[in-house]
Amino acid sequence: MFHSEALRFSFQALQANKFRAFLTALGLVIGNASVILVVTISLTSRDYILDQIQRIGSNLIYAQYESGNNTAGAAAAADYVKIADVDAVREQLGSRIVAATGVMNSFDRMRIQGGEEDVAIIGSDQYYPQVRNLDLLAGRFFDVSDVNQRHRVALLMERLARRLFGSQSAAVGQTVKLHGLQFTVIGTFKEKTESFGLSELSGENVLIPITVLRYFAPIERIDPLYIQARSAADVAPVTGLVKSILESRHRTGAKYRVDNLAAILDAARRIATVLTVVLMLVSALALIISGIGIMNIMLVTVTERTREIGLRMAVGAARRDVLEQFLAEAVIISMTGGLAGILIGVAIPLSVRFFTDDFAVPISPLSIIVAFTVSLIVGLAFGLLPANRASRLNPTEALRYE
DSSP: OOOOHHHHHHHHHHTHHOOOOHHEEEEEEHHHHHHHHHHHHHHHHHHHHHHHHHHHHHHHEEEEEEOOOOOHHHHHHTTTTOHHHHHHHHHHHHOOOOEEEEEEEEEEEOOOOOOEEEEEEEEEEEHHHHHHEEEEEOOOOHHHHHHHHTTTEEEEEEHHHHHHHSSSHHHOOOOEEETEEEEEEEEEEESSOOOTTSSSSOEEEEEEEEHHHHOOOSSOOOOEEEESSSSSGGGHHHHHHHHHHHHHHHTOOOOEEEEEEEEEEHHHHHHHHHHHHHHHHOOOOHHHHHHHHHHHHHHHHHHHHHHHHHHHHHHHHOOOHHHHHHHHHHHHHHHHHHOOOOHHHHHHHHHHTTTOOSSSOOHHHHHHHHHHHHHHHHHHHHHHHHHHHHHHHOOOHHHHOO
């Protein structure tokens, strides 16, 4: 019997029991669709998390005073990161960095919606919006003259501007009172990626020039110092250099924590990889269960068609022909279900593009290849036992089977 005849007989046998063949293939449809969707969701989640981390600041390095000698007062305060340290980092690292900026922190009482509240005040310079990757909502950011000439200007975070003046645009040009002085609001801003209060930005901050805040702070302390490396490959070396610069400019024993987002990004990638593997293993269980279902149905089919098998062998069909036919039926079921599952698994992510252009869902070609290959293997592996059992039937006993 030729291969084409085996396929024709297989299709005819499956058409005689369409609903049973459909239910048998349904498990593979679900399994393959699950594999592709799981990988797609994992890739999308990974890309989203990495993008959110990177949007906090590209190639970002941050440094802060950690601990020092067991001294107090002015001696201990000397170990803190200073504005001069920020200038030294800029000068010594030169073209290896895009920018460096320092942050000073303060608090003051402000009247908001009829009540007095504590508001966090941040002092920084013209490089801060660039390094921290901030979004300007209205007005403008500081320029070099605002910092050097100590202009009394301020920027408000989005939520604070809305609470004080009703909207972002309405806030520009208004005045706020900080530490007894009037500041003109020149703009409003927000973080591109919400840090949920884990950074110096708590959500309702006022940003003023660091040269002005310096006069309100009892101790000069930069916390933290931010540096943006020019290239991702240079982040690690620059991190080490920043630590060396700070330690060389302060007393022996002063310790500084200098870190970057690379470790966080690597951890996020590792977590995403582990999650993908675990979810794929769970999806693989669906494929294994589907394979067991195919084997079970094919064993039932062999029992039901025992007389047919005996008749075919009696008129000259070889055992190999019978094995080939039943194996072909199992492969057809698995491949049909597998291809349908692949189409569904690809169609769902692609359909997202009809609803939004801002969110691209990546589809892994590898997941499609894996799903297709597994479908073929499932059909062959779980169809082999029933096909082998059919080919080993005794023709005489098969013809007498009731």
